[in-house]
Every structure is written in structure tokens, then in C-alpha cells.
Amino acid sequence: MGKGRVLVAMSGGVDSSVTAALLVEQGYEVIGVTMNTWTDDIPEEIQMNQHSGCCSIWAVEDARRVAEILGIPYYVFNFQGKFSETVIDYFIREYARGRTPNPCIACNRYVKFSAFLHRARQLGCDYIATGHYARVARDPETGRWLLGKARDSWKDQTYVLYNMTQEALSRTLFPLGDWLKSEVRKKAAELGLPVHDKPDSQEICFVYTGDYKDFLRERCPEALVPGPIVTTRGEVIGTHQGLPLYTVGQRKGLPAVGRPIYVVELQPETNTLVVGDDTDVLARGLEAADLNWIKIPALTEPVRCTAKIRRMAPEVPCTLEPIGPDRVRVTFDEPVRAVTPGQAVVFYDGEWVLGGGTIERALRD
């Protein structure tokens, strides 16, 4: 009977293709699946010609071809309803309230490690697997399931996975956790997988023009209301075209005032964009909510750890303390640039993810 039945999420890219191949090699009964999340709302001419997101028709064809080479069953799940409710609606809602969302985190939380996992159980699968660069382990002392950083620190994706529950971790395999991306490409080429030289995906998968601003203009024009641009000293220096078009720390698209200025804060209550000097963008801490803990069951007392406030931001040392139910304060050892409400903050204890949450506000003194 081997090691059990695994449902592998296949996007047609090199990572998930090699993931499936490795699991077949390791003796699992592997079933490949592409989640169709977003095709129906993409104009046909773009579907056929340009769109390269993970649920495009070409992506499905790539994934299907890989599944055929590996000799595994392959299906396409229709998760368009689920994706629209949990990812697209959230994406628009967050921008509309002056925050900067991370749709990949929402997709992992509600679609991949929830709906997809549920479907896997319905199909009698023991595990699910994805091509994420991360590791799962079990803490011998506490018995808790742990999420650990990938060996390839450049590709590490723990930041977008911090919402994984203990249940999800106990049923998830990340075969690429011990692999370098370069090794994955080499492996794909060795196996003769036709996707070995496909470029890495970058943009938000459902924003088919490549610019989220076009998406908001089309889907939520009412959120794009012009308003004042005001400096931290209260001086009006221009008009913005809608708060969702800006993000904290941004420099582009602001009026010229003879010195570099940056977005400091979005104030949705008054539709005001606050700008300031480089030093105004620094924060000594932040408050986060909607927390998920992985290494510990809950935060009960202050702890020292490191924090990451954006996917590509460096980890910085900080102190973490509980300040209410489902709410923590993070105090950085050194001030940090561009703390952005709506983005995730993820806490690390060395190699392991302690937990994480959504940034509610920056603390600037």
C-alpha cells in the first residue's frame, strides 16, 4: 500500500511539478490537481493569448502533461466560487479600507490549506502537498506541528504560510523544503519535465494586466475617490487619485516638492494621504491582530523573537507582548521602515515560525 495517498496541488510550474515527481519517487500514491480559481472572469482573448497566472488554460495543459509523464491521475477542481469569496473579495475590501492586502496569504489560508485539504479528505487522501519552499516537523517536547524555514533561504515561503493550523500542518507535505531552486530546475530537466525552464511566477495571479490598479479601477471604482495629500506637518500639497493606489513607503506618484517624500500613512476616515520625509516612514513597533500561533499554543507573556513585516523584508529582532485577546504589540530593537497595515507580520524563533498576524497599525511614538 506504500506510504499513503497524496493530493498534490499542481500549477503547471516547475516547483509543483517536481513536488509531484518526488512524491511518486518516494512511493506515495499521488493524485495531481490544478485548482481553477479565476478563469471565468478573464476576458477570452486574454485567456488565450497573454494570461500566464497559475489557473490559466496553458497552466492546466502544462500540469496535465506533467501528470501524464508521471503516470498519475489528474483533475481540475473548480474553486472559482471559494476563491472569489475568500481572496478576491478580501483583496478589494482591504484596499477599500486603506490597507494593503496579501492575497497569497488569504489563498493559502482559505483555499489551499482549507478547501483543498477538505476535498483531499473527501477523496480519501492522507496528505496534501504543494511546491512551497518550507518544512514541516514535529516538536518532540510539546508534540506540536512546526513550520520551518526552507533550506533555500532566498525562496523560503514560510511568510505566506503562517496561517497554517495544526490540523493542516499534520496533513501537509512540502517535499521542496530541503531543496534549492537550482536543484529543482535540474531535477525537472533530468526527469524530462517540459516545465523545467518556465519562469517563476511573480505577479498576483488574478490581476491579468499585471497591475493591481487596473483591477481595482475595473472591480471597485467607488473605492478610488480623489482626496488631499497632506504632509506630516499638516500642509496640503496636492490631490491623490484614490488611497488604494498608494502603499506605505511608496515614493512614486507623489507631487514634486524639491525633496524626496514618501507615503507615511493612509487615512481612510478622511480619505487623506499622509506623506513625509524618509524618517517619518520609520516605526518603532506595530500592533497586530487576527493571530495564528504555530510553535506555541498562545502568547501569554512577552517573548524575544524576530519579525518579518513583508515577504521580502529582512527579519528584525523584536519583543512581542500580548495586549489583549487576539492582539499583540511588537517593539523593534531598531526602527523599521514602512510598516504597512493589512500586510502580515510573521514571528520566528530561529528556524521555526512562532506565529503571525495581520498588521493593524504602526507605532511611531
Place this chain on the structure above:
Amino acid sequence: MRRVYADHAATTPVHPRVVEAMVAAMQAEIGNPSSVHGFGRTARRLVEEARARVAALIGASPQEIFFTSGGTEADNWALRGTLMANRARGKHLVVSAIEHHAVLDCAAALEREGWEVTYLPVDSVGRVREEDLLAALRPDTVLVSIMHTNNEVGTVQDIPRLCALVKERDPNIVFHTDAVQAAGILPLDVKALGVDLLTISAHKIYGPKGVGALYVRHGFRFAPVLFGGGQERKMRPGTENLPGIVGFGVAAEIAREELPRRAEHARRLRDRFLRGVLERIPGVRVSGPNPLEGTVPCHPGIANIAVQGVESEALLLALDLQGVAASAGSACTAGSLEPSHVIRALGLPPDYAAGAMRFSFGEANTDEDIDYLLEVLPQAVAQVRGV
């Protein structure tokens, strides 16, 4: 693992005699049926033989049969060919809400091009109501298209009656019926039906994929939609799909001989399956006409069941992993399942509608298949419901 093919409404296995005839046609007859030389003449004769056989299956004369690349092309042609030839008479057409996508999507495309379309609702078992049809007809109505037998739930419409009502109102209104699902298992006679146009397809009657036919009654205005050569009396140009057409002809001939036995075989297995399912699985209802009640005419081989509290996509895949082929909804471009427009039109409660599954039986099935299905299906439903 046992494998059970319960998806005959999607396509049927090709009959061995059909395969034989097709192989022979490919090996021996190298001519183009349009060529004047001897090679061409032999090929031409094979096409005409096939045409006569297909015509005989539906009570048509051979001159009224036009070969196409399949049911989809025939349906599209029926709509466009009628409208193009009758522009002067109006710009309105009527179709039922439970047509195959080959009619429905074509109607939607015509709508975008400026034609006006009325979509007829159906009752809870999928029948078009006479009063709805009559109410939909307008002085500028050119065409009515109502499918003979629904491919998802098996409802058989009273085409002779519906057609007569339309003709009574205005004999110039062209009546098309998509009989793809009926052919080969229900007796079809175009004269008794009274229709002007009728679509059939080879691969649903144990013939090959990629070939179909449109019956076009003599004596009304109808136009080609493809242009290019003189084939099919200039109505459908393009070098004939000789092996496909030959296979279609043989399949039609066997179907005509075997029809009552095939229907009885499918009906017996389908009824056994349905009885077993309703006994063994709680929260299941029949979508469309219930064949066990026998009050509404329906396809002998189709059982569409709606399973409460289950997403059909999950159940379909769980069954596939057990070697069972059934179907649910229709595949979209990417290959995932779309909710069925037919199930939606029947107005089932939403918690049942999401779990609608079609099992369709035919020549590939045996009693052992039904035993296996009745063992595997309750387990699969329990598994999908239980998580």
C-alpha cells in the same frame, strides 16, 4: 480494481463491426469521394451507402441527410443556416433553457450579433410547457429549437405535439430538434416528429467521434454556413470524413436492428441501479423524470441523481478513483466542472442541486457493474459526506 463505464450519454464504445468497416475503408479506398476517377467513385459509393443507412435510422430519405463534423456543427448549422436563409422573415428564435451547449451557446452568440432569443423555461422534470412555447412565438419568429431527449436528465419532449403547435400558429416557422441523445436507443421518425431539422451524432450510437449529420427536410429555405467546395450538394463543403462516415453508416444500421434490445438492456440496468441507490443512500432524489414512476417519457439509460450535502465534483472524483466513470455538469475550458444549467432549470433545492450526478448505461454494462456501483457509490457518498 474493477472499472465500470456508466457514462454512455457522454460517448459510447465503438462497435467492433464499425471499427472493422472503418479500417477497411482506410486501407482499401484511397480516393477522394469528389474525384471523377474510379478511386473516387468507390469512395463516393461508400459515402452514399452510409447516407442511406443513416437516413433509414430516422425515417428520412438519403437526400435529406448531410454529414457534418458532429452534433455541435449540425446544431450550429441548423440555427445559422435557417436564420441566414430567412433574414427577410424576422430576427427571432426560440430555444429551450435545457438545450445542449451546442444550441445554447450558439443562440447566445446570435444574440450578440443582433438576433433576439427567447429561452423557454421547463417544469420540474424538464418538460417544455405548451403554453410557454405558444406565448413565446412572435410574428417575426423564424426558428424554434427544442431538444428531443435531454442529455443530462433524460427528459423526452413531446416533439410531435410541440412541432404541430408551432406549425399550426405559423407553418413557416422552422422547427429543429437535437436528437443526439435519442438516436439509436429511442425510435425516431422524422415524418412522425414533423420537424424540419434534426441533429444526430455517430459517437452516441456506438460509432466514431468526429462525425454527425443534420437532417434537412425537403422544401424550406435553408443555407450553408461553410463555403469551399461542392461536397454534400454544396451545402457542407469539405472533403468527406470517409472512415468516419462509413463507421457512422454501419453504427446506424446496427442501431436500427438492435434498438429495442439495447433500450431494454439499458432500461433494466438503469432501473436496478436507481432502485438500489434510493434504497441504500439516504438523502437522494431523482433529478428530472423518475423512470421508476414511469409517468414521464425518458431516456432508457440515463439516471440523474441528486445527492444531498455533497458537491458532485468531489463525488465524481472519488468514484473515478474507484474505477467508476460517471459525470456531473459539463467541463469548462480548463477542465473543471461548471454547475449544470439543466439542473438549475429544474429548480431543485440548492443542497441537492450541487450534488447532481449522471449515470448512463448501455452496451458496455452488465449486472455485475450494477452490483459494483451499488457497493461503491454508498461508500463514496459516505466518505465525501463524512469529512
